[in-house]
Amino acid sequence: MPNARNEGSISRLTARLVQGKSSRREFMEGATALGLTIAAATSLISEARAAVPKKGGLLRAGLDGGATTDTLDPATFPDTFIIALNFGCLRNCLTEVDNQGKLVGELAESWSASSDAKKWVFKLRKGVEFHNGKTMDADDVVASINHHRGEDSTSAAKSILDAVEDIKADGKDTVVVTLSGGNADLPFLMSDYHLVILPAKEGKVDWQSGVGTGGYSLTSFEPGVSATAKRNPNYWKAGRANFDEIEIIGIQDVVARTNALMTGQIDAMSTVDLKTVDRLKRKAGIRVEQSTGTSHKTFAMFTDVAPFDDNNVRMALKLSIDREELVQKIWHGYAVLGNDQPIATANRFHAGDIPQRAYDPDKAKWHLKQAGLSSLKIDLSASDGAYSGAVDAAILYKEHAAKAGIEINVIREPADGYWSNVWLKKPFVAVSWSGRATEDWMFSTAYAAGVAWNDSHWNNERFNALLIEARAELNEAKRADMYAEMQLLVRDQGGVVIPVFTSYVFAMADKVQHGPMWGNWDVDGLRLLERWWMA
Numbered sequence: 001m002p003n004a005r006n007e008g009s010i011s012r013l014t015a016r017l018v019q020g021k022s023s024r025r026e027f028m029e030g031a032t033a034l035g036l037t038i039a040a041a042t043s044l045i046s047e048a049r050a051a052v053p054k055k056g057g058l059l060r061a062g063l064d065g066g067a068t069t070d071t072l073d074p075a076t077f078p079d080t081f082i083i084a085l086n087f088g089c090l091r092n093c094l095t096e097v098d099n100q101g102k103l104v105g106e107l108a109e110s111w112s113a114s115s116d117a118k119k120w121v122f123k124l125r126k127g128v129e130f131h132n133g134k135t136m137d138a139d140d141v142v143a144s145i146n147h148h149r150g151e152d153s154t155s156a157a158k159s160i161l162d163a164v165e166d167i168k169a170d171g172k173d174t175v176v177v178t179l180s181g182g183n184a185d186l187p188f189l190m191s192d193y194h195l196v197i198l199p200a201k202e203g204k205v206d207w208q209s210g211v212g213t214g215g216y217s218l219t220s221f222e223p224g225v226s227a228t229a230k231r232n233p234n235y236w237k238a239g240r241a242n243f244d245e246i247e248i249i250g251i252q253d254v255v256a257r258t259n260a261l262m263t264g265q266i267d268a269m270s271t272v273d274l275k276t277v278d279r280l281k282r283k284a285g286i287r288v289e290q291s292t293g294t295s296h297k298t299f300a301m302f303t304d305v306a307p308f309d310d311n312n313v314r315m316a317l318k319l320s321i322d323r324e325e326l327v328q329k330i331w332h333g334y335a336v337l338g339n340d341q342p343i344a345t346a347n348r349f350h351a352g353d354i355p356q357r358a359y360d361p362d363k364a365k366w367h368l369k370q371a372g373l374s375s376l377k378i379d380l381s382a383s384d385g386a387y388s389g390a391v392d393a394a395i396l397y398k399e400h401a402a403k404a405g406i407e408i409n410v411i412r413e414p415a416d417g418y419w420s421n422v423w424l425k426k427p428f429v430a431v432s433w434s435g436r437a438t439e440d441w442m443f444s445t446a447y448a449a450g451v452a453w454n455d456s457h458w459n460n461e462r463f464n465a466l467l468i469e470a471r472a473e474l475n476e477a478k479r480a481d482m483y484a485e486m487q488l489l490v491r492d493q494g495g496v497v498i499p500v501f502t503s504y505v506f507a508m509a510d511k512v513q514h515g516p517m518w519g520n521w522d523v524d525g526l527r528l529l530e531r532w533w534m535a
Contacts, residue, residue, distance in 0.1 A: 010034055010044075017045065023510045024287055046516060055231075057534030059243045059512065062257045062266035063523075066250025070223040073207045074194045075148055075155035080270050080522055081250045083193050085227050088527035089246070090131075091196035091212030094122055094141065094175075095187050097437050099518045099531055101293075101346055103188055107136065107197050107213065108175075117182030117472050122175045122190075128236050130199045131217040132209075138169030143200030145177075147207075157194035159445075159452070182472025184479065185438045193526065215241025215530050224250050229529075242533035254388075261286060261507055268508035268532075270523050273388070274332045280507050287510055290334055290503040293519025294344040294435020294442070297387060297502060299380065299397070300455040302427040303495035307378070311493055312371035318357060319364035320401040323499040330393045334505050338498035341490040342435065342442050343483070345501075346519060348476075349439050351484035354491060364404035377407040380428050385415030387432035393499075394430055424455055431455060431496075437520055439483045440471050447490060456495030463489045511535045 010031060017027045024045065031041035065079025074091070077083050088096075094108040105111075108122045128136045145167050148155035166178040177186065189195075196212060198205040210218035215237065216229035227248045235241045249266060251257040254273040260266045262283050272280060272288060280288050301308040301317070308314060318340050327335045336345075339357055343350050368376060382394035391412055398408040413422045423429055436442040445451065448467055449459040463486055470482040490496070504522040514532040517524040524531055 010036065023285065025284070025510075053239045053242050053513070053515070053533045054535065055242050055244070055533070057243055058245045058247065059268065059529065059532065059534065060247045060249065060266045061523075061528065062249050062251040062260050062269045064250075064252055064254070064257070064271045066224040066252065068224045071207075072210045072218075072221065074196050074198070075153070075157065077156070077194055080526065081224070081248060083521075084523065084526050084529060085221075085229075085248055086196060086212070086214075087193040088214060088525075088530040089216050089229065090210050090214045090218055091198065092214055093192070093195050093197065094190040097188075097191050097518065097520050097525060099516050099524060099527075101518050101520070103191065103437075106191075107141070108187075108190070111187050113184070113186075113474065115474070117184045117186075117474055118179045120177045120179070120186050121170075122177070124173045124175065125236065126173055128213050129234055130213055131211045131232060132199065134199050136197065136199075136213055137172045138175045139203075140200045140205075141175045141197055142167050142169050143203050143205050144197045145195065146203070147198070147205050148194060155194065157192055160189050160192055160195070160441075181468070183440070184472065184474050185440050188438045189441065191437060193521075216243075216246055226250065237530075240530050243529070246529050248529075258507075261509070264509075267512050267534075268506065268523070268528065270504075270506050272505040272507050274334060274505065277332065277334075277505065285510050286507055288505065288507045289517070290505045291517045291519030291524065292336060292344075292501060292503040293346045293521075294342075294437070295502050295504065295519070296338055296342055296344065296433050296435055296498055297390075297393070297500055298342075298431045298433060299394075299497040299499075300429055300431050301495045301497075302457045303459075304457045305427045307371070307373075307376065308427060308495060310371045312367040313373070313376065314495055315492070316364040316367040316371070316376070316404060316406065317401070318497050319360045319367065320404040320406055321397050321497060321499050322359040322400045323357075324359070325400070326393060326396060326499050329396060330389045331500060331502055334503040335500040336503075338500045339491060340494065340496065340498045341487040342433065342446070342496070342498060343439050343487050344435055346435075347437075347439055347442075349480045349483040351487045354484075354488055357491070359400065361400075361404035364401075364406070368405060375405040375407070377409065378428060379409045379411055379426075380430070381411045381413050381422050381426045382430040383413040383415050383418045383422065385413070385418035386423070386430045390430040390432075397499075424453070429455070434521065435501075439486070440467070443467055443486060443490075444471075447494065458490075458495050460489055460493060 013030045063081045066081035070082045092106045096106040098104045109125045110123045148157040163179045165180050215235045218229050220228045257269045261269045323337045382390045394410045446453050466482050473479045
């Protein structure tokens, strides 16, 4: 342990790190030599970086995603490149899940609900300006939300707003939302990256110009290729939007992204290839980081199609996968064990007392016997178009299941068209989910009876009743109990095998600094441009 005599030396080391005069590696070497443990030194780095954001510099970010069909219309945002440009960069939402996982006000200063959670009142932050000088008001908010509503809307956020019966302005600084049914999570839904607030005129929003209230104003945009922006001098968030300029470069190929970072063409990259992550770790001046939130990988089966319509078969498949080996061999340690339900430890109502399911081929055989089977042969569709490593994960699953008398025939599906031709079409498939900020959001998207993305065709009467009841319940203790029961129902009766929750793994030059990061999306909740800074 360090003593009083070397506390000054640790302080000087920390100051040099924050000022960019030494690298992370040099700090770690110096701190451990002075008696700090690796864990303590790492914690000190996070605290130091969080405390002193700096203004200035250019950040060049190489991000995956991007297509020539991209637009600045928030209804169409599909991937990292375009979302990072708009969300927390050019534009803001009413609310935000911050870098410590808490819901905070963004353009909304506060909100309140009626006793049945059907009526919500949002009080707006006063004096916020769009890049064009227009003051943001309630009419802008109403038009921005309505942009995703209506029969003709094709917005990816339309389903989030299905329960909205009416939204109206009550003066310049108040918005009133009326729902068809109670929803205690409406403020969380308003943090969705599609629901950014745009300037409006006569009820129509201007999305074409890229004008927003965000920390940066757009200077150039070439769809799928690159975008540049400069800092908004009137940004209302203290300690945010620290770069003078930002440049986003769309680099789909992970090898090309890696090479660009290693040769200094970019300063940060999203989505590191885990098979070659050690190459980046060995490069001086670069560090690899991770954040774990709600992202998870599944094998989803149609529960209304034989043999998956028998819960004993589903249980046998859940017991026939070695999750720990998957974490090490497929995700190289950048994942944590899943428990066949999609609510992560990052969620408010995660039921942490549910026993962790373990690999148990003998118990799997018992469940097969209960289903009247001595063995089982099934097809499993997988593709790296689902997620990187999906085919390898499926093959490893095949090896695990063989010990339980289950023969899995892995079908390697083409990456092109996987989400349109395989997912939701074939009865047993590999799937990647980013997860959602709330339990209701996740369950309503993929587990409620009849919803479009219910990829297991699951229909459980008790679960469906609890879903509606919990959604309208404002008492958090009661909600916690209901969501705990729902997680157990999905785990023991649902049609998904969820072996792992995966980390987002990304890399940056040592000169790029940040505070605490949240894992609700890649690269610090997709808000790297707003939250990070240059030493």
